[in-house]
Amino acid sequence: MANFIDRRLNSKNKSTVNRQRFIKRYKSQIKKSVEQAINNRGVTDVDRGENITITKKDLSEPVFHQGKGGVKDRVHPGNDQFVAGDQIKRPPQQQGQGSGQGDASNSGEGDDDFVFSISKDEYLNLLFEDLELPNLEKNQLDKLIDYKTVRSGYCAEGVASNIDIVKSLQGSIARRIAMTSSKRKKLQELELELSLLVDDKLDHIQEIKNLKKEIEIINKKIAKVPFIDTFDLRFRNYTKQAVPTSKAVMFCLMDVSGSMDQATKDIAKRFYILLYLFLTRTYKTIDVVYIRHHTQAKEVDEQEFFYSQETGGTIASSALDLMAKIMDERYNENEWNIYAAQASDGDNWADDSPRCKKLLTENILPKSRYFSYIEITQRPHQTLWQQYKEVATTTDHFAMQHIKTVEDIYPVFRELFRKSKNKVA
Amino acid sequence: MTKRTPLDDQCDWNFDLLTQYQIEIERVAKHYRLDTYTNQIEVITTEQMMDAYASVGMPIGYTHWTFGKKFIQTEQNYKRGQMGLAYEIVINSDPCISYLMEENSMTMQALVMAHACYGHNSFFKGNYLFKSWTDASSIIDYLLFAKNYINECEQKFGISEVESCLDACHALMNHGVDRYKRPQKISLEEELKRQTDREEYLQSQVNTLWRTVPKGSKNIEDKKPSFPSEPQENILYFIEKNAPLLKPWQREIVRIVRKVSQYFYPQKQTQVMNEGWACFWHYTILTHLYDEGLVTEKFMLEFLHNHTNVVAQPDYNSPYYSGINPYALGFNMFIDIRRICEHPTEEDKLWFPEIAGSNWLDTLHFAMENFKDESFISQFLSPKLMRDFKLFYLHDDDKSSFIEVAAIHNESGYKKVRSALSEQYNLSNIEVNIQVVNADIDGDRSLTLKYTPHQSVPLADSKDEVIKHLYSLWQFDVKLVQENENGDDEVIARCPNVQQSSDREKAS
Structure with missing residues (x-):
């Protein structure tokens, strides 16, 4: 006999756990691959899933097996030309099986890369693993953004699914007791009277009759009190409670002056896209302020920030000025964690650089949690870098990095937002 | 009819x-005396089939990354169209589980049922290797136990440790396979009962073992008895019983892997026979149904199309050639045995005096029950089949600059070709011979x-990596030696690898 079982509706992803184990195991190789992949991406599609390549060598599961050489006896089918004693020239030692030497089981050595796809989520997780905004403090009670629903007692109105049965029945009992107590008292008195009359030696037929009638009326009244009334119903009550959240704002300052050529701008944009993805993925409630500047700075939206073509000379302090102004207007440092990332090719009006330093140290750095500066250039550093360097030596929460080529973007990004080992409390 | x-x-x-x-196939199978376990036929989707692939035919597999890797590989190959999925997977268990793929046509489902549910199934139940080495009724329970045990270990000791x-x-x-000793069959309950005892017992046993240091210098001149007293080929068994520092749960894991390996060992030894037997029966059963008029010509054409694809043998110089197709060889051998029994030629009478003209069904059942690939080929491969396959035998000695054609399918070559082919399926020649000779x-x-x-x-270069793995289990120095021309043992791999210079060091 045979039993047929339809398993098609069973869970199909039996191997998911194993797949995750596999990814975990080869994380380092996969990460390397991800890093390479990020550099090959166009500016706009950094966040797709990715095909990951790992060389087979790295995932070998070694077993003892026979190697090349020695004496090998093999039988093959389809003889079309040989007779016993023929000598055949040994084919060159390569892969392939031209002369029928393809004994696949014993020499499973190929150098094919092992390629597989990871999903967008898996990809981004790997991309931003172990990164965080430094010095973030959860200090704000922000009533607008983050709420937690908590139980808060009972109320008389609500939806049926929230009825609390125990409380409602308790209410019902209480109401019934309250509404019948005077009647019960009266009833007791009448019953006592009745029993006295019955026990009396004289006949009180009429009186007994009246009493009984009265008792009956009272009993009916008591029975009329409803078992449960809408008045008894109690509903579980929930309220929203504001929880402390970290309100953070990131200022993205990008130099779009004429000296920034297309390649440099592209690098800067890639950097900001990474930053943007990282922020939106890791921190749900974060403000981003985009500022582009040449000789004048301008607050722009995301679209314009990444795609606008406007250009001009360079005065870096204009951007810092604008940033300081926006901070004063909208982002009080007591309520907001303020971050900034500035990207530039380092070209600046020489007289302007000291002013940048002054703005930074006096107006911006005291109020912000972290300021990172990246310089994208292949030439020697100029005044801006030197001025900033001085800032960096005196301030902890100021970081600067130098990017030369596209390949540097991701490592630098990781360097800037690495999870600190001893976390600030 | x-x-x-x-x-x-x-x-x-x-x-x-x-x-x-299924009812018709079963009736015909009974007619041919196929004795099977109860069939449990499960219909699954392609994705589930890939899952089944990934767990290398174990219906319940423990969690390990290697299965994830296999799954990803299968999925990639399948998606790119580089490979089709097998039509079926069948598991040596009682009841015998076979998977049918949802996508197959009715004809294919019938083929698969005849092939897996009656062919393979009766082979699992009848062949001596499966009978003596595997216990179909307990394997599912054991795998379930293994999965849960490994899961528990992961929770207790951490995933990476277990991994x-x-x-x-x-x-x-x-x-990790016993090649000659037959393990006892034990049920799951016994296994569980023993397992707890074993954990404690083994640990104490091992500790005392190391304490048995011979006293004093009295016997120092005598050659100390070496341990183990005889070389051990079952390395995992030796580790399980003797590795000094393994924790009880690690011993149990070694045991689980060993058991699984043992379970699959007969399958490795009977590839040609097992597939050949299954192909022979799907062919015979379905043609029998056709002769009875139960299936139509349309059915038969689709069936034969698939059947001939499965049992095709490309020639050595074909681009599709990748060794001898076990389906082709096995199927043709069983067909040939039937022919020898029913219509023997003079040649057959000379080569196979015992079976020529005998009852074919008896002979076939006898062959299925009592042989493995190696002995099956050396016993039953007929000159006619060697001619049909045009087999030739290449002798490749790396000392000479030519490959020699040692024998071909002619009168003087039949026996040589046959024994060479038989040796080719001898696992002890294919798998490397490594034995534990001494534990100091x-x-x-x-x-x-x-x-x-x-x-x-x-030995291939992977030996260095394997030795590292062995070292992680044994946790003291491990070395692998090989006898050189002078008869001395030369170290070919060791872990930890001291210095390159010591590679030349002679082991005692």
């Missing part, structure tokens, strides 16, 4: 139709293994 109304040969299958076909232990065991999996229990506790090459074929 009376013609009957044929079964519906529509392309789409449904469960009613499956049952009708590295499994990695090491997998590297030595092929050396009185000294530095180092472990020595010896590689004995077959026809002076050297």
Whole structure:
């Protein structure tokens, strides 16, 4: 006999756990691959899933097996030309099986890369693993953004699914007791009277009759009190409670002056896209302020920030000025964690650089949690870098990095937002 | 034979139709005396089939990354169209589980049922290797136990600990098989009952073992008895019983891997026979149904198309050639045995005096029950089949600059070709011969293994990696030696790798 079982509706992803184990195991190789992949991406599609390549060598599961050489006896089918004693020239030692030497089981050595796809989520997780905004403090009670629903007692109105049965029945009992107590008292008195009359030696037929009638009326009244009334119903009550959240704002300052050529701008944009993805993925409630500047700075939206073509000379302090102004207007440092990332090719009006330093140290750095500066250039550093360097030596929460080529973007990004080992409390 | 109304040969299958076909196939199978376990036929989707692939045929597999890797590989190959999925997977268990793929047509489902549910199934139940080495009724329970046990270990001791232990065991999996001793069959309850005792007992046993240092210098001149007293080929078993520092749960994991390896060992030894037997029966059963008029010509054409694809043997110079196709060889051998029994030629009478003209069904059952690939070929491969396959035998000695054609399919070559082909399926020639020869229990506790090459074929480079895995289990020095021309043992791999210079060091 045979039993047929339809398993098609069973869970199909039996191997998911194993797949995750596999990814975990080869994380380092996969990460390397991800890093390479990020550099090959166009500016706009950094966040797709990715095909990951790992060389087979790295995932070998070694077993003892026979190697090349020695004496090998093999039988093959389809003889079309040989007779016993023929000598055949040994084919060159390569892969392939031209002369029928393809004994696949014993020499499973190929150098094919092992390629597989990871999903967008898996990809981004790997991309931003172990990164965080430094010095973030959860200090704000922000009533607008983050709420937690908590139980808060009972109320008389609500939806049926929230009825609390125990409380409602308790209410019902209480109401019934309250509404019948005077009647019960009266009833007791009448019953006592009745029993006295019955026990009396004289006949009180009429009186007994009246009493009984009265008792009956009272009993009916008591029975009329409803078992449960809408008045008894109690509903579980929930309220929203504001929880402390970290309100953070990131200022993205990008130099779009004429000296920034297309390649440099592209690098800067890639950097900001990474930053943007990282922020939106890791921190749900974060403000981003985009500022582009040449000789004048301008607050722009995301679209314009990444795609606008406007250009001009360079005065870096204009951007810092604008940033300081926006901070004063909208982002009080007591309520907001303020971050900034500035990207530039380092070209600046020489007289302007000291002013940048002054703005930074006096107006911006005291109020912000972290300021990172990246310089994208292949030439020697100029005044801006030197001025900033001085800032960096005196301030902890100021970081600067130098990017030369596209390949540097991701490592630098990781360097800037690495999870600190001893976390600030 | 009376013609009957044929079964519906529509392309789409449904469960009613499956049952009708199954009943007919079973009736014919009984007619040919196929004795099977109860069949449990499960219909699954392609994705589930890939899952089944990934767990290398174990219906319940423990969690390990290697199965994830296999799954990803299968999925990639399948998605790119580089490979089709097998039509079926069948599991040696009681009841015998076979998977049918949802996408198959009705004809294919019938083929698969005849092939897996009656062919393979009866082979599992009848062949001596499966009978004596595997216990179909307990395997599912055991795998379930293994899965849960490993899961528990992961929770107790951490995933990475368990994983590295499994990695090491997998590297030595092929050396976790008893080739000659027959294990006792035990049920799951017994296994569970013993397992707790074993954990404690083994640990204490091992500790005392190391304490048995011979006293004093009295016997120092005598040659100390070496341990183990005889070389051990089952490396995993040796580790399980003797590794000094393994924790009880690690021993249990070694044991699980060993058991799984043992379970699959008969399958490795009977590839040609098993597939050949299954192909022979799907062919015979379905043609029998056709002769009875139960299946239509349309059905037969689709069936034969698939059948001939499966049993095709490309020639050595074909681009599709990748060795001898076990389906082709096995199928043709069984067909040939039937021919020898029913219509023997003079040649057959000379070569196979015992079976020529005998009852073919008896002979076939006898062959299925009592042989493995190696002995089956050396016993039953006929000159006619060697001619049909045009087999030739290449002798490739790396010392000479030519490959020699040692024999071909002619009168003087038949026996040579046959024995060479039989040797080709001899697992002890294919798998490397490595044995534990010494564990220095009185000294530095180092472990020595010896590689004995077959026809002076050297060990592949992966040996260094495997030795590292072995070291992680043994946790003291491990070295692998091989006898050189002078008869001395030369170290070919060791862990930890001291210095390159010491590679030349001679082991005692």
